[in-house]
Amino acid sequence: MRIAVVGGTGLLGSLVVRELESRGHDVRVLGRHVREFPVDLTTGSGLDDALVGCEVVVDASNSQSKARETLVDGCRRLLEAAHAAGVGQYVGISIVGCDAVPMPYYRVKVEQERVIEDGPVPWSIVRATQFHEFVDSLLSQATRRHVLPLLKVPVQTVAVAEVAALMADVAEAPPTGATTSIAGPRREQLDDLTRAWRDKDSRWAVPLRLRVPGKLGRALRAGGLTTAAPDASGRQTFHEWLAAR
Ligand SMILES: NC(=O)c1ccc[n+]([C@@H]2O[C@H](COP(=O)([O-])OP(=O)(O)OC[C@H]3O[C@@H](n4cnc5c(N)ncnc54)[C@H](OP(=O)(O)O)[C@@H]3O)[C@@H](O)[C@H]2O)c1
Numbered sequence: 704m705r706i707a708v709v710g711g712t713g714l715l716g717s718l719v720v721r722e723l724e725s726r727g728h729d730v731r732v733l734g735r736h737v738r739e740f741p742v743d744l745t746t747g748s749g750l751d752d753a754l755v756g757c758e759v760v761v762d763a764s765n766s767q768s769k770a771r772e773t774l775v776d777g778c779r780r781l782l783e784a785a786h787a788a789g790v791g792q793y794v795g796i797s798i799v800g801c802d803a804v805p806m807p808y809y810r811v812k813v814e815q816e817r818v819i820e821d822g823p824v825p826w827s828i829v830r831a832t833q834f835h836e837f838v839d840s841l842l843s844q845a846t847r848r849h850v851l852p853l854l855k856v857p858v859q860t861v862a863v864a865e866v867a868a869l870m871a872d873v874a875e876a877p878p879t880g881a882t883t884s885i886a887g888p889r890r891e892q893l894d895d896l897t898r899a900w901r902d903k904d905s906r907w908a909v910p911l912r913l914r915v916p917g918k919l920g921r922a923l924r925a926g927g928l929t930t931a932a933p934d935a936s937g938r939q940t941f942h943e944w945l946a947a948r
Pocket residue numbers: 709710711712713714715716733734735736737742743744745763764765766773777796797798799812830831832833834837
């Protein structure tokens with residue numbers, strides 16, 4: 704199949720591209736900084752040409768600084784262009800618990816899900832828990848400022864490669880009009896993962912115990928980022944991922 708991967712240069716998208724190519728698909732990498740099929744979701748530029756002849760579009764785009772413009776308005780533009788190009792399925796990525804944990808970025812992800820569900824292209828959505836790699840990147844940023852944030856919050860992190868493999872499975876199957884969830888194999892406390900991460904590379908940073916207040920804190924502590932019954936379970940634990948890194 705010819706499959707376009709928007710955000711195909713990102714953390715998740717690049718592994719989706721690799722996975723689909725290894726399965727023999729003709730994959731087009733779309734993003735703002737690629738030579739062959741440059742697209743910009745915030746303006747719609749390049750989308751019409753990039754999607755010609757594609758049967759499926761996988762959307763692995765992301766933006767923290769322009770989240771709504773990219774993930775909501777951009778998704779709407781992408782779906783319109785995909786519809787015009789006759790694309791048969793849109794595969795989106797969202798986050799386990801985004802509707803239960805009141806964070807601005809998660810509200811954007813819920814809005815993005817609504818745009819997909821109400822859009823003109825048959826769809827499937829994968830909801831994943833936080834990637835091991837995401838925790839690594841957050842902690843790396845914090846320790847550059849010599850701080851080790853310790854949060855007692857249940858998480859169920861998953862290897863991004865396992866999420867990418869599920870997205871490839873979903874892209875190969877007919878659209879479901881439903882959400883499929885994937886979570887890591889263990890429910891663990893984020894502060895335990897944080898200490899393991901620090902010990903692995905003997906990083907020096909001042910431990911800072913944090914407690915998130917209010918509704919957000921309650922939702923996090925109640926396990927809003929985890930799920931007891933995911934549709935798919937990742938196999939690699941955070942500790943295994945750390946050891947293999
Ligand atoms: N991180 C997690 O733990 C986690 C967990 C569950 C779900 N997710 C979801 O997974 C998705 C991908 O996350 P990620 O961490 O892999 O993101 P990422 O590494 O930041 O990659 C984002 C991709 O989007 C592209 N992009 C950004 N702005 C764009 C624009 N205006 N037009 C076109 N492409 C654009 C980027 O390429 P250019 O900048 O070159 O354009 C890049 O290829 C997100 O939707 C996120 O919500 C993440």
